[in-house]
Amino acid sequence: MNRSNLKHKLSSLALSMFRKDFFGIYHGSISAKTESNRFIINTKEAIFDAIDESNLIELYYKKDYRWNQASIDASIHFSIYSQISEAKFISFSMPPFTTAYSLDHNIISPKDYFGHKEIGSIEIVDPKQFEDWYDRAESEIAYYFQTKKTNIMVIRGYGVYAFNRDIHDMAKKLAILEKSCRLLMLDSNKYDDSFE
Numbered sequence: 001m002n003r004s005n006l007k008h009k010l011s012s013l014a015l016s017m018f019r020k021d022f023f024g025i026y027h028g029s030i031s032a033k034t035e036s037n038r039f040i041i042n043t044k045e046a047i048f049d050a051i052d053e054s055n056l057i058e059l060y061y062k063k064d065y066r067w068n069q070a071s072i073d074a075s076i077h078f079s080i081y082s083q084i085s086e087a088k089f090i091s092f093s094m095p096p097f098t099t100a101y102s103l104d105h106n107i108i109s110p111k112d113y114f115g116h117k118e119i120g121s122i123e124i125v126d127p128k129q130f131e132d133w134y135d136r137a138e139s140e141i142a143y144y145f146q147t148k149k150t151n152i153m154v155i156r157g158y159g160v161y162a163f164n165r166d167i168h169d170m171a172k173k174l175a176i177l178e179k180s181c182r183l184l185m186l187d188s189n190k191y192d193d194s195f196e
Contacts (some may be wrong), residue, residue, distance in 0.1 A: 003034060010051065010167075011052060011056075013030060014030050014049075020175070021051070025047075028042060028091070028159075029091065030092075031077045031089070033081050033087065034088075037061045037062075038058055038059065038060050039078070040058045041059060041073075041077055045166065059069055065073060072134070074126065075138045076142075076161070078138075079141065080142050080163055083142045083146060084146065087165075088163075088167075090163045092160070093176065094158075095178040097178055098178050101162060102158075106124050108124065111180075112180055115177070118173060119152065121156075122155050125144060125156065127157070141161055145161075160174065
């Protein structure tokens with residue numbers, strides 16, 4: 001796939017995810033593998049509702065000056081790409097209902113049809129202390145994906161890492177996960193309201 005087409009796909013998905021509040025103005029990351037030793041990722045300054053050529057940068061696995069302009073998550077994306085051959089697209093997002101649900105639960109067990117059918121139960125990973133999370137995240141996220149044989153990782157109070165061979169499948173699963181968490185929260189509020 002040519003780089004121009006890849007960048008267009010990343011830009012379209014970033015806008016869609018921004019509109020759904022999965023990305024903040026400067027919060028989140030999205031990338032695509034271009035070759036066996038390269039990937040395109042958003043820059044630090046990327047505003048997700050307006051990503052264009054200037055907000056996407058291609059990085060080699062060997063770190064050089066371009067890494068200074070890249071997203072803070074670039075090392076995590078690199079770790080996933082270099083260890084998991086099925087990863088062609090990666091996103092880090094903070095969907096509000098999924099992230100909120102992660103604060104008080106250890107597992108997401110969708111009660112809706114699409115959530116149950118498409119994603120099933122998902123463990124919520126506790127990052128323990130946030131102070132050194134970015135130091136550990138590069139190795140812990142790739143290790144989790146490999147050992148759990150999954151392509152979605154929900155991290156308590158932090159957000160969701162996902163990868164896929166297909167950008168649309170990745171987006172679909174994130175959207176289903178978010179809708180399922182929203183329904184679970186609405187369902188639990190129903191019982192809270194009945195006691196007032």
